[in-house]
Amino acid sequence: MTEEPVTGWGRYQPVTMRTVEPATRTELATAAVGGREVIARGLGRSYGDAAQRRDGTAVITTSCRRLVWDDRTTGVIRADAGATIGDLIETGIPLGFFVPVSPGTRNVTVGGAIAADIHGKNHHRDGSFGQHVQQLTLRLADDSLVECSPTVEPELFWATVGGMGLTGVIIDAVIQMAAVSSSTISVETSRHDTLDELMAVMQASDAGHDFSVAWVDLLRRGRGVLTQGGFADSADVGAHPAGPLRRPNTPSVALPPMPPLRWVQRPLVKSFNELWFRKAPSEPTVTHESITAFFHPLDAIRDWNRLYGSTGFVQWQCVVDSDDALRSICADFAAQPAFFAVLKRFGAENPAPLSFPKPGWTLAVDVPATAAALAALESFDRQVVEAGGRLYLAKDARMSPATFEAGYPRLDAWKRVRSQVDPDRRFTSDLAERLGL
Numbered sequence: 001m002t003e004e005p006v007t008g009w010g011r012y013q014p015v016t017m018r019t020v021e022p023a024t025r026t027e028l029a030t031a032a033v034g035g036r037e038v039i040a041r042g043l044g045r046s047y048g049d050a051a052q053r054r055d056g057t058a059v060i061t062t063s064c065r066r067l068v069w070d071d072r073t074t075g076v077i078r079a080d081a082g083a084t085i086g087d088l089i090e091t092g093i094p095l096g097f098f099v100p101v102s103p104g105t106r107n108v109t110v111g112g113a114i115a116a117d118i119h120g121k122n123h124h125r126d127g128s129f130g131q132h133v134q135q136l137t138l139r140l141a142d143d144s145l146v147e148c149s150p151t152v153e154p155e156l157f158w159a160t161v162g163g164m165g166l167t168g169v170i171i172d173a174v175i176q177m178a179a180v181s182s183s184t185i186s187v188e189t190s191r192h193d194t195l196d197e198l199m200a201v202m203q204a205s206d207a208g209h210d211f212s213v214a215w216v217d218l219l220r221r222g223r224g225v226l227t228q229g230g231f232a233d234s235a236d237v238g239a240h241p242a243g244p245l246r247r248p249n250t251p252s253v254a255l256p257p258m259p260p261l262r263w264v265q266r267p268l269v270k271s272f273n274e275l276w277f278r279k280a281p282s283e284p285t286v287t288h289e290s291i292t293a294f295f296h297p298l299d300a301i302r303d304w305n306r307l308y309g310s311t312g313f314v315q316w317q318c319v320v321d322s323d324d325a326l327r328s329i330c331a332d333f334a335a336q337p338a339f340f341a342v343l344k345r346f347g348a349e350n351p352a353p354l355s356f357p358k359p360g361w362t363l364a365v366d367v368p369a370t371a372a373a374l375a376a377l378e379s380f381d382r383q384v385v386e387a388g389g390r391l392y393l394a395k396d397a398r399m400s401p402a403t404f405e406a407g408y409p410r411l412d413a414w415k416r417v418r419s420q421v422d423p424d425r426r427f428t429s430d431l432a433e434r435l436g437l
C-alpha cells in the first residue's frame with residue numbers, strides 16, 4: 001500500500017489517498033484492502049472526483065487485464081476489470097469484433113466503463129455499455145464475491161451499471177462484442193452554419209447512421225461540423241496487404257510546453273474555431289477513417305489534460321430533451337471561455353437507475369476551473385433541471401446534491417440496493433460524499 005496524490009482527468013481538486021494495486025484477478029478478488037473508505041479506480045479518466053476519496057483507499061485495477069474468449073465465433077469475451085477499451089479492440093478486431101460502445105478515448109477500463117455506464121457515438125442505436133454486459137463478478141463490502149446479470153440478481157446488476165463503484169469492486173465481466181467486417185469507418189462530414197440547421201439535420205438523419213456526433217462552435221451561433229458513419233463493408237475498403245481487419249495504430253506524443261489554456265482569450269478561441277470549421281469540407285463529403293482517427297483522436301496527445309495548467313478544468317455534460325433548452329444553453333455558453341463542445345442525440349434509457357443517457361440532446365463542454373467559470377455553470381445547472389434533464393456523474397466535479405437528485409428520479413431504487421449490499425457505506429468516493437450518496 002502506498003500513499004499518493006490522486007485527481008480525476010480534469011486535474012481539479014487533487015487529494016492524497018492510499019493506493020493498493022492487486023497484480024492479478026485472483027488478488028483483486030481476495031487481497032486485503034483494509035480501511036473503511038474504499039473506492040475502485042481504473043485509469044482515472046473520469047473527469048471529476050468519482051475515483052478518489054480523500055484519506056481513503058483506492059483499489060487500482062489496471063494490472064488485471066486478462067481477456068479470454070467465451071465464444072470467439074459470436075464475440076463473447078470475458079474481461080478482467082482492468083482490461084481497457086483499447087485491449088478489447090486489439091483482441092477483437094483480428095476476429096471481426098469491435099467494442100459494443102466506445103468512449104472518446106481507448107484508455108478506459110472495463111470496470112470504469114460499467115461503473116459509469118459509458119455511452120458512445122452509437123447510443124441512439126445501441127444504448128450504453130452496460131446493455132452489452134451479460135454477466136459481472138462483484139466483490140461486495142463484506143468481501144464476498146457475487147455473480148450478477150440482467151437475469152440473476154438483476155437489481156444488483158443494474159445498480160452496479162452506472163453505480164460509480166459504490167456497490168463494490170467489479171472483478172470481471174462477460175461482454176458481447178459487436179461484429180464488424182472491416183476496421184475502417186465510412187464517415188460523412190457536413191458543415192452547418194447555425195445550431196438550428198445542425199439540430200434539424202441530426203434529428204432527420206441520425207437514425208440512418210450507426211455513429212453520429214457534432215462539434216459545435218458556441219461562440220458563433222452554434223454552427224458545427226457533423227460526422228456520421230458506420231464500419232465499411234470489407235469489399236468497400238479496397239485491397240490492403242493486411243486485409244480489411246487491421247489492429248489500430250495509436251502513436252501518441254507528449255504535450256509540448258505551452259501557456260495554460262485558462263489564459264487563452266476569446267479572440268484566440270474564435271480563431272481556433274474558425275480554423276476547425278473551415279477545415280471541414282463545405283459540401284458533405286464521405287471519407288474512410290481509421291478507428292483511432294474516428295473514435296479516439298485525442299489519444300494522439302498523451303497528457304492533453306495538462307493544457308489547462310495546474311488549476312485544471314471541468315467537463316460539464318448535460319442531457320436535455322427540449323430543443324429550446326438546448327438553444328438557450330448554447331446561447332448562454334457564448335459568454336463563457338468554452339473551448340471545446342460536443343453535441344449528440346441519445347436514444348432510450350436503460351434499467352440502471354443511475355445511468356446518465358436518456359432521450360434528448362447531450363452537450364459536453366470543457367471549461368477551465370476558474371472561480372468565475374465555475375460560478376457561471378450554476379445557472380446552466382438550473383436550466384438543465386428546469387428542462388427535466390441531468391448531468392453526467394463521470395464528468396462531474398461540482399454539481400450540488402439538489403441538482404443531482406432532481407436529475408435522477410430513480411435514485412431511491414438505487415439507494416435501496418446499495419443499503420442492502422453495503423449498509424455501512426464502506427465503498428465511497430469524494431463524489432459520493434459531495435452528493436450524499
Ligand SMILES: Cc1cc2nc3c(=O)[nH]c(=O)nc-3n(C[C@H](O)[C@H](O)[C@H](O)COP(=O)(O)OP(=O)(O)OC[C@H]3O[C@@H](n4cnc5c(N)ncnc54)[C@H](O)[C@@H]3O)c2cc1C
Pocket residue numbers: 009039040041042043044045046047050051061081082102103104105107108109110111112113115116117118119120163164165166168169170171298394395429
Ligand atoms: C478523452 C475522454 C473522452 C471520454 N469520452 C467519453 C464518452 O464518449 N462517453 C462516456 O460515457 N464517457 C467518456 N469519458 C469518460 C470515461 O469514459 C469514464 O469516466 C470512465 O468511467 C473512465 O474509466 P476509468 O477506467 O478511467 O475509470 P476511473 O475514472 O478510474 O473510475 C470511474 C468510476 O468507475 C469506478 N470504477 C472503476 N473501476 C471499477 C471497478 N473495477 N469496479 C467498480 N467500480 C469501478 C470508479 O470508482 C469511478 O466511480 C471520456 C473521458 C476522457 C478522458
